[in-house]
Amino acid sequence: MNIKKSLLCVAAGAVFSLSAVAAETTIRVATWLPPTNPQNAIVWPTWKQWVEEATEGRVEVIIENYTSHPKTIFDAVEDGVYDAGFTVNAYLPGRFKLSSVAEIPGEITDAETGSVALWRTYKDYFESANEYEGLHLLALFVHGPGQLHTKFPVNAISDLKGKKMRVGGGLINDLAERLEVTPVSASAPKSYEMMQQGVVDGTFLPAQEQKFFRLSEVSTDLTLFPKGLYTTAFSIVINPEVFESLSKKDQQAIMKASGEKLSRLSGAAWGQADINGVLEAKEKGVNVVILSEDDQRVKDLDKLAEGIDQIWVDSVADRDVDAEAALAGFRKYVTDINSKK
Structure with missing residues (x-):
């Protein structure tokens, strides 16, 4: 590495350190899988970088190990024990029914396609059903088949x-x-x-x-x-009070680093891990x-x-959604995404 590159690296490190020191808000993220799992090795570190850069250091993300049963993470985030986290929707049967559209056998061949299709279907068909009351949804993804x-x-x-x-x-x-x-x-x-x-x-x-x-x-x-x-659907969520305590600018920055972008990242990382x-x-x-x-x-x-x-x-007849249309929409998204690969 030449001197110019070395100085740039040092400068970049200094900027990062200053941004971390100047952080106005810390988001503590609960994670429950082994360190080598793609969620911990790739997804969380990447999202941390995206968020901290997008908010110019005003928001710092800290990843913490969660040792209780992963089904309790939703409650831990909702109750403010942690600020954000993720887990399997099916661990809480009856609460998150709609995302199971991505779990139907034979619908997807890879996790990235399924994750993006699920997020788009949520935005188009499921969001108004308010299944995430008490939580703020950041992303949805599925693991590989x-x-x-x-x-x-x-x-x-x-x-x-x-x-x-x-x-x-x-x-x-x-x-x-x-x-x-x-x-x-x-x-x-x-x-x-x-x-x-x-x-x-x-x-x-x-x-x-x-x-x-x-x-x-x-x-x-x-x-x-x-x-x-x-396949299995996962939700990445943040405590709504924590999210709403941020400035509008930082809320927008976090969602720009989340949503379909984070859903795609998560699916791609988990899919590569299958290989x-x-x-x-x-x-x-x-x-x-x-x-x-x-x-x-x-x-x-x-x-x-x-x-x-x-x-x-x-199973979703008690939700205020057009399930048939949502299923058709999900399948169309899968087809469209695959056709562009």
């Missing part, structure tokens, strides 16, 4: 019958019922321990967790379906099976998943 991590080979869909499988809630529970597995409800981070101790025979999770939850140590098989078996998860599984000797569209297991799964879209439509 959920796959089968098992301690047994899945040579046919019928091999899952009677097996104990960890489920996290949402529409995967409906699919699990059709697969005739024995569902065991638990948060995603519990998967390693439950598989290691023999509490479950496998788990439904995206491929990335072969690396980040170390499932490569407790799985014998990773079976990958072209569009997965499901790393598959590589990790192969390196650790896990039997990785990549299924094609014409594989009988894929055809059987598609048949079992028929009608789950209608289950979602029926």
